[in-house]
Amino acid sequence: MLKGRPARSGRPAKAALPAWASPSPRLSPADRERYAGLIAALQALVARPREKVVTALLQEASARVLLDLVGEAVRQGAPWKRFSTAVMEGAPASALGEADLSALIARLAGTAPALPRPIAALESRVQARRDAWACGAGCWMCCAINARVTALPAEVRAAWELLRDQPEETPPHPRACPALGADGLCRVYEARPAVCGRLGSTDVAACEAALERYDATGEVGRFMQSAASALDPWAFASLLAELADEPRRQVDLVTCLRRLRGGATMAAALTAGRAAHLAANPGERNRLDPAPRGR
Ligand code: SF4
Ligand code: SF4
Numbered sequence: 001m002l003k004g005r006p007a008r009s010g011r012p013a014k015a016a017l018p019a020w021a022s023p024s025p026r027l028s029p030a031d032r033e034r035y036a037g038l039i040a041a042l043q044a045l046v047a048r049p050r051e052k053v054v055t056a057l058l059q060e061a062s063a064r065v066l067l068d069l070v071g072e073a074v075r076q077g078a079p080w081k082r083f084s085t086a087v088m089e090g091a092p093a094s095a096l097g098e099a100d101l102s103a104l105i106a107r108l109a110g111t112a113p114a115l116p117r118p119i120a121a122l123e124s125r126v127q128a129r130r131d132a133w134a135c136g137a138g139c140w141m142c143c144a145i146n147a148r149v150t151a152l153p154a155e156v157r158a159a160w161e162l163l164r165d166q167p168e169e170t171p172p173h174p175r176a177c178p179a180l181g182a183d184g185l186c187r188v189y190e191a192r193p194a195v196c197g198r199l200g201s202t203d204v205a206a207c208e209a210a211l212e213r214y215d216a217t218g219e220v221g222r223f224m225q226s227a228a229s230a231l232d233p234w235a236f237a238s239l240l241a242e243l244a245d246e247p248r249r250q251v252d253l254v255t256c257l258r259r260l261r262g263g264a265t266m267a268a269a270l271t272a273g274r275a276a277h278l279a280a281n282p283g284e285r286n287r288l289d290p291a292p293r294g295r
Pocket of ligand 1: 135136199
């Protein structure tokens with residue numbers, strides 16, 4: 001027999017924006033409702049009992065930061081469409097206000113329910129893992145193994161801004177990312193996608209072996225570790241996609257840069273990059289994507 005309170009009849013109560021969000025009067029009722037739903041979902045995620053695995057901690061920490069960003073968007077009266085597009089495309093937090101992300105968190109820490117402490121603890125664990133990596137300047141095999149780099153549109157735009165005026169170079173491997181220089185250095189390092197900094201390895205020999213294995217068999221295998229930051233724009237985009245049913249926008253950076261090098265517009269390059277990403281990750285198709293051709 002089921003215990004607990006019986007369900008009430010009638011329409012379920014709508015989620016309300018918490019007082020700390022101080023909604024701007026410029027927000028439309030529909031946008032208030034969408035923000036309220038997202039805030040409730042994020043608060044529920046943060047309130048879950050913590051599991052002792054990195055991914056759960058990461059999700060909780062990212063949810064706390066996203067909660068702060070949502071509160072700021074509500075206060076500023078940012079229309080839902082503009083907010084959600086900015087987050088899903090990976091635009092920096094400055095798109096929502098004039099502050100960068102760390103300044104925004106510092107400013108909100110005293111007033112918002114999210115606390116920066118677990119985020120700081122997670123970031124120090126992430127840094128400790130990164131410190132153990134053998135990765136260094138001029139080490140490039142991971143930029144060439146399977147010629148795919150998942151990125152958000154804003155990351156493609158930022159990388160292209162740095163690459164567009166640089167001369168063509170012959171990279172050290174024919175499959176390499178177009179941003180890899182002949183010297184094995186990333187030519188868009190300051191704007192490389194978050195995934196490039198999130199993955200690394202403690203063993204250079206394992207990376208060399210992975211490149212040889214892929215050359216011979218086409219199999220990637222596991223040779224890298226992940227050390228994702230809670231402040232990674234991808235983390236926010238993934239949470240928003242799941243909690244607010246927003247369409248995913250990940251693209252393949254390598255395809256985009258090759259198209260842009262060939263003279264394609266940014267829109268055409270992103271469309272091709274999305275198709276390439278979906279071909280490699282068919283489970284991520286969403287309502288924005290064209291239906292696959294044929295039967
Ligand atoms: S992941 Fe491997 S190939 Fe890439 S920089 Fe690190 S050690 Fe080098
Ligand atoms: S953007 Fe830079 S770090 Fe990332 S795959 Fe390309 S060359 Fe490597």
